[in-house]
Amino acid sequence: MFYKLIFNIGKKLRNPSLNNWFNFLKESERWSLSSIKTYQLKKLQKLIKIAYNQSDYYKQIFDKIGIHPSEIKTLEDIQKLPILTKSDLIKNKSTIQTSIKFKKVFKANTSGSTGQSLNFLRNESADSFNRASIFRGYSWFNVKPWELNGYFWGYNLSIFKRLKLKLLDVLQNRFRIFSFEEKPLLKFIKKLKKANFLHGYSSMIYEVAKYINKNNLSNHFKLKMVKGTSEKIFDSYQSEVKKAFGLKMISEYGAAETGIIAFECSKGNMHINMEGVIVEVIDNEVIVTNLQMTSFPVIRYKLGDYIKLAPKEKKCSCGMKHLIIEEVTGRVGSIIYGSKNNYPSLYLYYIFKNLGIENALFLTYQVIQKSKGNLIFKVAETLNKNDLVLVKKEIEKYFKHDLVYEIIDHQNLNSNNQQKTKSFISEIG
DSSP, X not given: OHHHHHHHHHHHHHOTTHHHHHHHHHHHTTSOHHHHHHHHHHHHHHHHHHHHHHOHHHHHHHXXXXXXXXXXXXXXXXXXXXXXXXXXXXXXXXXXXOOOOOSOEEEEEOOOTTSOOOEEEXXXXXXXXXXXXXXXXXXXXXXOTTSOEEEEOOOOOOHHHHHHHHHHHHHTXXXXXXXXXXXXXXXXXXXXXXXXXEEEEHHHHHHHHHHHHHTTOOTTOOOSEEEEESSOOOHHHHHHHHHHHSSOOEEEEEETTTEEEEEEOTTSOEEEOTTTEEEEEETTEEEEEESSOOSSOOOSEEEEEEEEEOOTTOOOTTOOOSOEEEEEEEESSOEEEOSSOXXXXXXXXXXHHHHHHHHOOOOOEEEEESSTTEEEEEESSOOOHHHHHHHHXXXXXXXXTSOEEEEEOSOOOSOTTSOXXXXXXXXOO
């Protein structure tokens, strides 16, 4: 009751509109697809008008291409608008920000994991909507946000900021680990036996699950949800996670500038948060429009991921009609340099996906390129001779003989500083 009280006080002070948004989202999750799309169109038309009238950047862009807000009459009309990149947002952030005087805004920033960090202001309503979207996802697993939870996320080395972080963790009934040394890890696992949910970087959850299984510590967990976010959930993670916690790891997909894009339901499908975003897929790349953020409009934004949408006719047994993302396959834009030809880094995703589907060989990997024509494949699992043959065969199917490669197994791929674990790292400038 104490933590519920603290949560409600904090919600009232920080996010006064959160309750209204949560109640709305619980109602709209029962809507038909046509009702959801009608809502999307109304929000889109309102957003475009605000962007045109209140943002110098969008007015200039729309006037330049000859588009007026009145021309957006259907959801398909969004395709008349230009596509934004992260560099566009960073370069023009001061003129993208609208002139509306909000009672409350929050400073937001992206992680900068792709080398570019963006800072902007998020209005209270949009911030509350985003939190309500997360809590709606929690509700599908009967999780309350104030319940005891274990958390894996990066931290700041500044002593002051770490103390502030610890205070926030205490107030949010949250505990996290700062080291994978045995003593703090055992302390974390002991606390986890009393927790209701576990969330954060999927690679960290996987590493703890492996440790628990290796040391036979998997008894007495009462977790209702294990949620991975911010990085890829490899198929190879699931067997260890399920063995350790009795649950599969579910996925939350989003970004600071787009808000929550999709959340996995209890039946295993990632439903698009359609009340908050419009998702387009162009040449397998995801293009996102945030419908709720009027302080810093993000319209037709190329996020940098490849995704695959499920067929529109696919039904989920949970009853929701929201469209489904079938796969988030990887980052866009990374190039692998062969001796003669260049290749998309997406090839790596398919190499390891095929190994899992065709040979039941589920591997956790990281590929590094230090020079053109050379690749280092690091694999967490120990490979036998037959496994090595299968991996080599799959690599050569995609790259022929244009690359010299090395496969190193039994590797610890966990990031030392508790930041995102990247599946492909290029050191070529």
